[in-house]
Amino acid sequence: MKNSILYCLAAASMVLSFFFERTPATHPTAQGALVAQEASFLSGLLGTEEPHTATLRTASDSTEYSKYAQRLGIEPSFDTNKDLLATVVSWLGTPYRYGSNSKSGTDCSGFVTRVFKEVYGVTLQRSSRSMFANVKHVQKDDMQTGDLVFFRRGPGQPIYHVGIYLKDGKFAHSATNGGVMVSSLNQAYYSRNFYAAGRVENN
Structure with missing residues (x-):
């Protein structure tokens, strides 16, 4: 009889022990923590970011994109090259100077070559006509940020001006009547004078 009671108590103890050990794990809060731990572990294995980390970085980037976009008169967008925007902003107001390509003065092709070197590490031809001969021509409706825009004064006339397309129909260039600006x-x-657009490959 004593042995039977002891066996029953032992069995009851095991059942209770199992119940109390498992209960916290099935609690919604604990489940959430477990899921979060698993998600964190998986994100580490897969090289992905946890949502809250991405959100914090996005908020920081949003401020910078908005600042640059406001200066350039375009809508902020995360798919726009931020380095390009920042570089163009740093050149705004540089006076026009024929044959030069520094921040003390630059002409249109000088400005374009400097920006492409700084942003993409690409060395372009120095003249707008040479640039046009070495780009992939694209339709005006297919222009992307970073494409080059070329101008000439009528059919049969040579290309005389080049700029860098940003977005929303805006482009950055160095104009003879105002220096580096966005138009x-x-x-x-x-x-009236727009001629063609070109894409520098491998930028």
């Missing part, structure tokens, strides 16, 4: 392709002068 719109929709402005009458540039709309």
